[in-house]
Amino acid sequence: GIQVEQSPPDLILQEGANSTLRCNFSDSVNNLQWFHQNPWGQLINLFYIPSGTKQNGRLSATTVATERYSLLYISSSQTTDSGVYFCAGDLTYNNNDMRFGAGTRLTVKP
């Protein structure tokens, strides 16, 4: 089946630092999304980004679908950015059957 690789698996930053999280897919996926999982387990939508670049405040994301990867940029990190970040994509176009990476655990220290 399709493989979703996220790197790095763990990232420790000092508050104010910038970071880049990467997501590689072994095959084409549809409807690529980035999520932040809060301490209670809920997945919070960050970006729906099948292709191109989007920005939302200090966060931005870029997907290069032809090369099967996506990047999440976090600038001027804050302690509240801590948590696990997941990328995921649908295997098929019409069916919502997401495949997730293992996540990047981000810790931002004050």
Added chain:
Amino acid sequence: KAGVTQTPRYLIKTRGQQVTLSCSPISGHRSVSWYQQTPGQGLQFLFEYFSETQRNKGNFPGRFSGRQFSNSRSEMNVSTLELGDSALYLCASSWGGGASEQFFGPGTRLTVL
């Protein structure tokens, strides 16, 4: 607009029992997908329902089943519970078309003793 709701939020069962979890999607959304999250296996796709029909199924045993009602609410059932079924079960809703962003509920945390 209200988000995705899941009930119950926490559940404790014993081996051999069966359990039913419920998910109410965002109003107007017709697709509900279910996922299991465990520390060892991560987030895994269980199945997806659209307009009361299962469109896709992940690689889980037949003990895991689901259904969707005409109002798009969905239930998933796990029979003959095993210790390894302890997990966070998440449902996601979307409008169900091709270019479709999914929105997740808060999850049901199931513990099997």
